[in-house]
Structures are given as structure tokens and as C-alpha cells.
Amino acid sequence: MNESAKSFGVLAEFATPADLMHAAEKVRDAGYQRWDVYTPFPVHGMDHAMGLKNSKVGWFAFLGGLTGYTTGMLMIWYMNAHDYPIVVGGKPMFSPFSAFPPSYELTILLGAFGALGGMLILNRLPRWHHPLLKHPRFINRGASHDKFFLVIEASDPKYDERAVKEFLAALGGRNIEVVEE
Amino acid sequence: MAEVAASMMPPPVPKELERPPLVLNQRSLGWISDHIAGIAEGKAPLWWWLAFVPSFLMFLLLIAMLAYQISTGVGVWGNHHPTMWGWDIINFVWWIGIGHAGTLISAILFLLRQRWRTAVNRAAEAMTIFAVMCAGIYPAVHVGRVWFDWYLFPIPNANGIWPQFRSPLMWDVFAVSTYFTVSVLFWYMGLIPDLAVMRDRARTRFRQIVYGLLALGWTGANRHWTNYEKAYLILAGLSTPLVLSVHSIVSLDFAVSQLPGWHTTIFPPYFVAGAIFSGFGMVLTLLVPLRKLCRLEDVITMRHIDVMCKVTLATGSIVGYAYAMEFFIAWYSGSPYERFAFLNRALGPYWWGYWLMLICNVAVPQLFWFRRVRQNLWLVFVISILVNIGMWFERFVIIVISLHREFLPANWGYYMPTWVDVATFLGTFGLFFTMFLLFMRFLPMIAISEVKGVTPQADPHHPLGGAKLHGGAAS
Structure with missing residues (x-):
């Protein structure tokens, strides 16, 4: 052959x-x-x-996490301090402390999608x-x-x-x- | 040559320090595939049906109870002034706490290089996902008008008002939904190589197509494994702070309020320890019978049971320390309301709940100090159920006892659940066990590729993996 x-x-x-x-x-x-x-x-x-x-998956996860944290902080600032501010219990309209927990969760959420997505992209999967x-x-x-x-x-x-x-x-x-x- | 090789060999381990192997009886790689994948193939055994039918009926009960509650109103539950949170939030916290052991096993023990986790992580992660599903039902329906649940999402309502992120309840929405999503991602990613195993073993066209689609074309190429392992490590690294944050945020739902008994800084670590404690209780409740029914004694060995009992003992002791510290702070703070709240827990109308909690969570797990208890599967099973009961009562103590007598005696009351509360809670067990039984029928309940990876014949540096001990190139 x-x-x-x-x-x-x-x-x-x-x-x-x-x-x-x-x-x-x-x-x-x-x-x-x-x-x-x-x-x-x-x-x-x-x-x-x-x-x-060394695998490059880390970059995807890092970018995902960065996007998540930025999105969380900007979203909460926009919603509660910019677009429709409401005074609640004399608290500041925006505080990085109260905005931290949701932003932290979004960091992890998008970081996780970045890790899985990065793995699939680098491996050219799915490929059936x-x-x-x-x-x-x-x-x-x-x-x-x-x-x-x-x-x-x-x-x-x-x-x-x-x-x-x-x-x-x-x-x-x-x-x-x-x-x- | 031989002397050089001998000096490179690790010193022999003393016999007392030798650990039993993770897979007993020197099972081959092929045996691991055949045995574990075999559970999800062929006809379902009789015991599976005996478990599935009642579970499914209980799941139908959940649907009926939710339909009744949604169509009638929250009044069908026992919640009333002053106890506006009752079984709904108790069960929410209880179920979500159970989930935490799955993430601890899959993420934290992975980072800590605890290789025994491979035998239990798949089932524990499945338990996490189904427990969070059960938990998620309660916040969604306890608002009463479920058609307004979308107020919790970051969408403006009809008046253009956004959700209010200064409230821990909004943090909770993000924490729980992230927890569920990331747990599913982590679980699915771990499943990909095993779905390829199922695809390659599938006999019928239908199974080949379904497992083939889910396996995403996995071939086991090392250029894929290297990215896969990195992604798995990163997911473990992300899940670790996630699992610690989720129950911390759940505890902030309470701690940020000003109610005596809730307003304490010890809550986040104490909730996390309690969550892992209860989760390990549930892992043991599930796996002790399953390893017998599925004949998995060589994979989930007595060593696995032993270490899980030790984790239960450690976290149970942390919980006991937290109970003691709460009482100390109630006295040391000098606040009469705080002191009253804690004396009322131990001596008030719900004294039985408090003492049941102490017995089940603090006293009973201390039996795990004894090796003979850890080796007795009946005792382990009974203690694991007592842990589940104790942790349910911990949430009962925190929620109901704190709420039923607050600052003003005019606001005092006695809370009782209704039959709907009880039936809904039973129904969530139906959902949990229905999902778990379906999972073990259709997916490998143990991570096949990971278990293969911890056997000596998988290690290229071990004689069983083909290593030549004289260190030279292949002769």
C-alpha cells in the first residue's frame, strides 16, 4: 500500500x-x-x-474570572447607585463591601466556564x-x-x-x- | 549499576505505617471498567426497583404539595407571626449544607492530594447537585407568589426598580445559583472520560448515540488529558473558595440581621463546618449500603469508610466547639437579650430540640474515636443518620428557637409545622432519591478513569506499571 x-x-x-x-x-x-x-x-x-x-487553560479561567468580577461590581454600581438609587437604612448607594459577595460568586462562575470552555477550545472538542x-x-x-x-x-x-x-x-x-x- | 539503583530506592516503609491499597485484591484496569460501568448497564436489579418506586411516589407527593401550596398560599404551612421562617428555611439550609460534602470531597481533597477521594467523589458530587436542587425549591416557593421570583434576578421590575444588593438575600441568590452551576460543570467535566467509556461499551445504537454525544468525542489523547487535568485543577481551585463562601453567605442571611441568636460573627465558619459535617453524614448514609448492594467493597474500601468517619468526627467536634463558644459569648457579651436567647434554647419550650441537637451532633460522633466503631458498618450507618437528624435540629434551633421569642414578650409564640410542611419535606427526599437512583442507573457512580489512575499498574514508576527498577532504558 x-x-x-x-x-x-x-x-x-x-x-x-x-x-x-x-x-x-x-x-x-x-x-x-x-x-x-x-x-x-x-x-x-x-x-x-x-x-x-504547560497548558494554557489557566488564561481562559483567568479571563473568565476577571470578566465576572468586573461585571458584578459594575452591574451593582449601575443598578443601585446610578440608574435607580434608593436609600436603604442609611447605607451608601454603592459600597465595594456589600457588592463583593455577588461579584465574588460571578468571578467563580465565569472562571469555571472559562476553565471548561478553555479545555474544550484547546482540545478542539466537541468533535463527534x-x-x-x-x-x-x-x-x-x-x-x-x-x-x-x-x-x-x-x-x-x-x-x-x-x-x-x-x-x-x-x-x-x-x-x-x-x-x- | 545494581548498587546505584538500590540507593535510589525509597527506604522500606515500616509494616505498621503501610497503608492498605486504594483498590483491594489487585484488581486489573479492565476489572474497574467492567465492574463500575456494569452497574449502569443491563437490567436494573430488584433492589433498585424497590427503592425507586417509593422514591418516585414521594417525588409525586412533592409535586402535589407544591401545587397545593402555590395555588392556596403560604398559609398552608405552619409559618406565622413571629416565626416567619419555619421548615421552609430549615430544610433549605439543611439540604444545601448536605451538598457541601460533595464539593469538599471533589475540590478540597483534590487540592490536598487525598487520593482516596477518587472512589467517592462522583457519587458525592451527584449528591451535591441533587441536594442543591432540593434546597433551591424552598426559597423559590416560600415567597408565596412564585410568579414574582424573577424579582430576584438582576432585571428591572415594571417600575424600573432593580434588585437591592445591600441585602444578603441577594448575595444568597448569586451564591446558590453559582454553586449549582459550578457543581454541575465540575461533575460533567469529571464525567467526560467516563462517558467515553460508556460510549465504547455501548451495545445498542441508542446508547452509542446518547453517550457519544455526551462524551464530546473524547479519545483519551494525552494532548487532551494535559488540558483536561489543568482545567480540573483550576475548577477544584475555584470550587474551594466557592464552597466556603456559599454557606458563609447563607449564614449571613441570619448574621446580618439584629436578632439575638443570629447576630454573631461566628456564623460563617460555624455554618461551613456544620455543612461539611452533615454532608459527610449523608455521604456515609448513601455509600455504606450502596457499596454492599453494588458489590463495590474493593473500590470503596474500609479505609475509605474509616477516613470519612474521621472527617465526620473532626467537623462534628468543630461544631461542638462553636456551640460552646456561642454560649460563652452570650454570657461574656453582657447583653441580656443574647443571654436570654441562649438560655431559652437550652431550657425554653423547645429544650428537647436543643438537647437532641447536642446529643446527635456533639456526643454521638465522638464514638468515631474508636476504631472498632469506625469498622462496624451498622454503627457507622446509624451514626450517619443521627448526624443528619442532629444537623436538621441545629437549623431548627437556630431558626425557630431564635424567632419564637424575641425582644418583646408581646411577640412571643409557639411554632408548629403543618402536615403540608411534613409532606413537602418528605417529598424532597423523593426528589433526591429519584435523581440519585436514576444517576446510578445511567452514569458510572464511581470515577472510572480516576480510580484507574490511583492503581499501581497505572503508575509508570511502579513495577506493576512496567517500570524497570534498574532505572535503565527499556532493555
């Missing part, structure tokens, strides 16, 4: 998390870019083995179609069950199907297969 445009990449299975991690280190050092490992749970140390940088999710070995008691996979994708600039297959076999991968797009 020549390098058809229809293949998604090469799938290899590894026996244990440690084997997968050592393989990931080698794939990282070989300079591949479009590849990933698939595990039933996050493997401790895998981010380093893959050479991943994926070549791996059609692959029987991957889904039938596979990556969500107890198997550990490594995939080098066809879109990688260094991708060469035969070389990749041999490389993954040398790393200890089993059941090496080409996944159709």
Missing part, C-alpha cells in the same frame, strides 16, 4: 504505561510533531515524555467524528478500557508509512496497524 491520502496514521499498542512513556520519549526525540498517545487515564510524567508545554473512534481495536476494550496506544499521524511532515511502522516496532509496539481516515 503506498502512502495514500486516506490513511490517518499508524497505531501501535504498548503493554504498560512505562513502555508507552519510554516510547513517547523516543518519538519526541525523533522529531515527530503530529502524534499522540491514548490512555484510559492521564499517565503521570507523560507530558514531559511528550515534550508538551474521529478516525480512531471507528477503529475496532481502539474502541473495543481499547483506549478507554485498559490499552495504551501511540499514533503517529499521516499529516506529520516526517511521516513515511513504512519507516514509521518499523520505528514503532523497534520501540516495542505491538499490533501495528494503519488507521484509515
Whole structure:
């Protein structure tokens, strides 16, 4: 089979998390870019083995929280001190103290939406179609069950199907297969 | 080479300090999936129906009681002058307090790296969500004219007047609605990898589509896990101040007023400790029978029960300290109204409520000092129910006893609930258990991917995870 445009990449299975991690280190050092490992749970140390940088989710949560706090303070000032001020018990029309609890809650609310939304945006989810999710070995008691996979994708600039297959076999991968797009 | 490796090994742990593993009997990763997901697959067992049918009937009772109350008026409840808050606000505070244990387990214990939480956090978070649903009903209907509930939202009314944010009741609206929303987000995010498990296991087309849609296309890619774990950590970090703030704000509904017995600065921490105490009581009430019925003894081990009993003991003791401190301040403040309010709690017409509270919340949990009590599931179950009862009476003491005799004897009265109060409260149990039973039928009640992650075979640095102890590259 020549390098058809229809293949998604090469799938290899590894026996244990440690084997997968050592393989990931080698794939990282070989300079591949479009590849990933698939595990039933996050493997401790895998981010380093893959050479991943710190996740950017924090920025989304921070922006959400900042928006929430500002919205809360401005909303309460506008409603109770600007648009329709009413004297209640001689209290100031606007005080950052009494406006704090709702603003604090809005900080957390929008921060939480930022964290979840940021995770989905960075992961390009939701995505209801994926070549791996059609692959029987991957889904039938596979990556969500107890198997550990490594995939080098066809879109990688260094991708060469035969070389990749041999490389993954040398790393200890089993059941090496080409996944159709 | 061998000597170098030996020096890098951690020193052996003395036998007495060895902790039992989190998953017993060296269960495999596949067993965890099969066993936990299996609870939500196949036909419902008989006991599930025996629990579900009465729960659902009680839920229908709730609907009927709310319809009766809304169509007739708040007068069907026992609330009357001077006790204008009765079972409605007691039950609101009680249910929302129960929710707090779920968030404590899912967020605070996560930040504290308490790995045992993985076995109980999913069910506890579900408990949180359903408890907050039960709680939310009361403030919405206790206003009497529910069709004006939208006055609580930041929308101008027909005269262009906005809600008034100098009142703690508005803070409460934001606190409770944020709490519910963030709890759902946190719960759902934790569910995504497990929904992928359910999707991959689904046999019928319908289940494949539903779980597939909910799983959002999760593949378990590590580039996804890295963002996921960061987002989970941030959500835990946000939920921690949230859970502390929610019951603090609920307590400010009382503390900002000037009523003796309510107007104290100890309320926020004391309410939070009480909330976690009652929540752990409910977690134990739910999980002690469920681990037996669902045969989860290898995942929710005696070690889990043991630590939860210890948390109950610790928070129960904090609550006991708060009761003592309230009495001390009532005397030390020199305020005759304050002193009267507290003597009236212990010796007044509702003395039985106060002493029931003290026995259930302060005395009974002290039994958890004994290991043999913590290891006896029947005792744990009975004590957990007593904790729930005690915490209900704590809110009864705070609300009804403080209100029924205030400054002027002309304003004194005796409060009694009506049958509608009782039936509505029973109905909220129907809602709670209906939701919980549906949850455990359709979703994995234990976080599958998280439990897998705390087993030794998931750890690439452990021999069972494939680590070569001589430290070299794969030979």
C-alpha cells in the first residue's frame, strides 16, 4: 500500500504505561510533531515524555474570572447607585463591601466556564467524528478500557508509512496497524 | 549499576505505617471498567426497583404539595407571626449544607492530594447537585407568589426598580445559583472520560448515540488529558473558595440581621463546618449500603469508610466547639437579650430540640474515636443518620428557637409545622432519591478513569506499571 491520502496514521499498542512513556520519549526525540498517545487515564510524567508545554487553560479561567468580577461590581454600581438609587437604612448607594459577595460568586462562575470552555477550545472538542473512534481495536476494550496506544499521524511532515511502522516496532509496539481516515 | 539503583530506592516503609491499597485484591484496569460501568448497564436489579418506586411516589407527593401550596398560599404551612421562617428555611439550609460534602470531597481533597477521594467523589458530587436542587425549591416557593421570583434576578421590575444588593438575600441568590452551576460543570467535566467509556461499551445504537454525544468525542489523547487535568485543577481551585463562601453567605442571611441568636460573627465558619459535617453524614448514609448492594467493597474500601468517619468526627467536634463558644459569648457579651436567647434554647419550650441537637451532633460522633466503631458498618450507618437528624435540629434551633421569642414578650409564640410542611419535606427526599437512583442507573457512580489512575499498574514508576527498577532504558 503506498502512502495514500486516506490513511490517518499508524497505531501501535504498548503493554504498560512505562513502555508507552519510554516510547513517547523516543518519538519526541525523533522529531515527530503530529502524534499522540491514548490512555484510559492521564499517565503521570507523560507530558514531559511528550515534550508538551504547560497548558494554557489557566488564561481562559483567568479571563473568565476577571470578566465576572468586573461585571458584578459594575452591574451593582449601575443598578443601585446610578440608574435607580434608593436609600436603604442609611447605607451608601454603592459600597465595594456589600457588592463583593455577588461579584465574588460571578468571578467563580465565569472562571469555571472559562476553565471548561478553555479545555474544550484547546482540545478542539466537541468533535463527534474521529478516525480512531471507528477503529475496532481502539474502541473495543481499547483506549478507554485498559490499552495504551501511540499514533503517529499521516499529516506529520516526517511521516513515511513504512519507516514509521518499523520505528514503532523497534520501540516495542505491538499490533501495528494503519488507521484509515 | 545494581548498587546505584538500590540507593535510589525509597527506604522500606515500616509494616505498621503501610497503608492498605486504594483498590483491594489487585484488581486489573479492565476489572474497574467492567465492574463500575456494569452497574449502569443491563437490567436494573430488584433492589433498585424497590427503592425507586417509593422514591418516585414521594417525588409525586412533592409535586402535589407544591401545587397545593402555590395555588392556596403560604398559609398552608405552619409559618406565622413571629416565626416567619419555619421548615421552609430549615430544610433549605439543611439540604444545601448536605451538598457541601460533595464539593469538599471533589475540590478540597483534590487540592490536598487525598487520593482516596477518587472512589467517592462522583457519587458525592451527584449528591451535591441533587441536594442543591432540593434546597433551591424552598426559597423559590416560600415567597408565596412564585410568579414574582424573577424579582430576584438582576432585571428591572415594571417600575424600573432593580434588585437591592445591600441585602444578603441577594448575595444568597448569586451564591446558590453559582454553586449549582459550578457543581454541575465540575461533575460533567469529571464525567467526560467516563462517558467515553460508556460510549465504547455501548451495545445498542441508542446508547452509542446518547453517550457519544455526551462524551464530546473524547479519545483519551494525552494532548487532551494535559488540558483536561489543568482545567480540573483550576475548577477544584475555584470550587474551594466557592464552597466556603456559599454557606458563609447563607449564614449571613441570619448574621446580618439584629436578632439575638443570629447576630454573631461566628456564623460563617460555624455554618461551613456544620455543612461539611452533615454532608459527610449523608455521604456515609448513601455509600455504606450502596457499596454492599453494588458489590463495590474493593473500590470503596474500609479505609475509605474509616477516613470519612474521621472527617465526620473532626467537623462534628468543630461544631461542638462553636456551640460552646456561642454560649460563652452570650454570657461574656453582657447583653441580656443574647443571654436570654441562649438560655431559652437550652431550657425554653423547645429544650428537647436543643438537647437532641447536642446529643446527635456533639456526643454521638465522638464514638468515631474508636476504631472498632469506625469498622462496624451498622454503627457507622446509624451514626450517619443521627448526624443528619442532629444537623436538621441545629437549623431548627437556630431558626425557630431564635424567632419564637424575641425582644418583646408581646411577640412571643409557639411554632408548629403543618402536615403540608411534613409532606413537602418528605417529598424532597423523593426528589433526591429519584435523581440519585436514576444517576446510578445511567452514569458510572464511581470515577472510572480516576480510580484507574490511583492503581499501581497505572503508575509508570511502579513495577506493576512496567517500570524497570534498574532505572535503565527499556532493555
